[in-house]
Amino acid sequence: MVGGIFTAHEGWRHNPRYHHGDFELIICTKGELHLKVAEQDYTLKPNDLLLVPPYTLMRGTKPSPGNVEFYWLHFILPSNTQLFESTGSLTLSDKDVSPKHILIPQQFKLPDLDFLTILIHQLLNTNSENAYDRKMANYFMTMIIINISKLTLNQLDFKTRDSERINRLKEWIRTNLYKSPTVQDMADVMQLNPQYLSRLFKKVVGIPPKQYVLQLKLHTAQALLVKTNLSIKEISANAYFDGEKLFMRQFKQMTGMTPSEYRAQFDEIYHNNQVISPTLPIPEEITKHLKDVPDFGEAPQDS
Known part of the structure; x- marks a missing residue:
């Protein structure tokens, strides 16, 4: 309404x-x-x-x-x-x-x-x-x-053992996103085999852990684009991407538009x-x- x-x-x-x-x-x-x-x-x-x-x-x-x-x-x-x-x-x-x-x-x-x-x-x-x-x-x-x-x-x-473990891992990923954690980093934290962790994560969350990390970064960037006046370069850094060019390429792959185009639609x-x-x-x-x-x-x- x-x-x-x-x-x-x-x-x-x-x-x-x-x-x-x-x-x-x-x-x-x-x-x-x-x-x-x-x-x-x-x-x-x-x-x-x-x-x-x-x-x-x-x-x-x-x-x-x-x-x-x-x-x-x-x-x-x-x-x-x-x-x-x-x-x-x-x-x-x-x-x-x-x-x-x-x-x-x-x-x-x-x-x-x-x-x-x-x-x-x-x-x-x-x-x-x-x-x-x-x-x-x-x-x-x-x-x-x-x-x-x-x-x-x-x-x-989320009361099963697997779901509780993945929930804890998702919170760990969120608080350590600035490190761009790898699947091996996650496996070390959870004390699990990396291949098993990837299968378990996808079973519970629906996407692999590597894709989840990228998605979390992109969602962070989208929120910054619509809520702040930071430059594209600053948003790239604050969303923990390894460089502005990589950020712009991955952002367009996900949304179909550049970060500037995405921001402009919320004016x-x-x-x-x-x-x-x-x-x-x-x-x-x-x-x-x-x-x-x-x-x-x-x-x-x-x-």
Whole structure:
């Protein structure tokens, strides 16, 4: 429906906002947000996600102690969407060939934001002037939801010995990416044979470890391209590539465009700040079912 990047200074507090028929996804990237959704209090810190359900009043509970930044995305889900108090009654796994559920928790700590940042910026760069753009926006929002669900299921389902070992290795790779670790380095850390490690990694993650390292570097570069004004040379170095030319060649192989072309497509993303709060144009498909609903503030009172 609509979304943006919101920034505010110390002392900002979220205005009361009633969600009509839409969900809102809030992803904190800087500072702290203090919110109340219905009767539940939440504190969001960097990498924290909050899903606000429809027909719910949300408001700030106290001023932010410092500068704050977050993504906000409003979207509509099918009418048969269910809300659960817990997942105990569901059969959930990210290994299902035909998964029956996409699970979005109300609050969730994301392991990292790099890949989601790329998808969010692609979504926010898509306008809704024609049917193709609307289809693209729906596609990117669906990808964001599916990736959040996958991360959630990974945390619920990754309890086997192999998955736990590879999860630890992925975290080691992330913290040692600046060394450009080889498969032998990983095998030494895990005390495994390199060939066996490669097979195990691909079984759990879906791609070989060498490709995973490159993918992580490229995702880092993409995030830097859309979130900073660093030069291409600086981004190459900060994404741990061995030289600007290699970076540009591998980036184009993955994305089909140069780093400069990739950055240029995100020039028109809607940013707002504490002076202009996130606004929500209610779509016709919702408003035609509502009567006398205020655009902002408290929920309508029963007569």
